[in-house]
Amino acid sequence: MEYLLNYISAIDPSVRTLPDSVYFIWQTVLIIVVVAIVPLAIFLLQRTLRAALNIKRYFSEMLTAGVAIAENTSSITALNDTIEVATGMVETSAKLEEHSATIATVLSDRATGGSTS
Numbered sequence: 001m002e003y004l005l006n007y008i009s010a011i012d013p014s015v016r017t018l019p020d021s022v023y024f025i026w027q028t029v030l031i032i033v034v035v036a037i038v039p040l041a042i043f044l045l046q047r048t049l050r051a052a053l054n055i056k057r058y059f060s061e062m063l064t065a066g067v068a069i070a071e072n073t074s075s076i077t078a079l080n081d082t083i084e085v086a087t088g089m090v091e092t093s094a095k096l097e098e099h100s101a102t103i104a105t106v107l108s109d110r111a112t113g114g115s116t117s
């Protein structure tokens with residue numbers, strides 16, 4: 001800033017083609033830009049960066065949770081296989097019950113002295 005002020009003060013007044021008020025306005029605008037707008041822009045950029053890093057962290061957590069959910073639900077296909085086997089077991093148990101009733105009848109007949117065939 002001092003360099004700029006020294007530069008401006010070193011300008012030969014006879015070379016200046018604009019009125020002094022124009023130079024004063026330019027100096028005022030530059031001071032406002034350096035003191036107010038640049039720090040505000042830096043603050044807003046920091047806020048944006050912080051929000052972007054939080055979003056990245058949240059996506060990482062969601063990925064971890066999604067992988068865990070996928071691992072926990074991978075046994076659903078095995079459960080479907082179990083249901084198919086259980087359906088077959090119900091049919092088999094019905095046949096076993098029918099045959100055991102036949103066996104019970106034959107044994108009961110043998111015990112009472114009936115036919116052995």
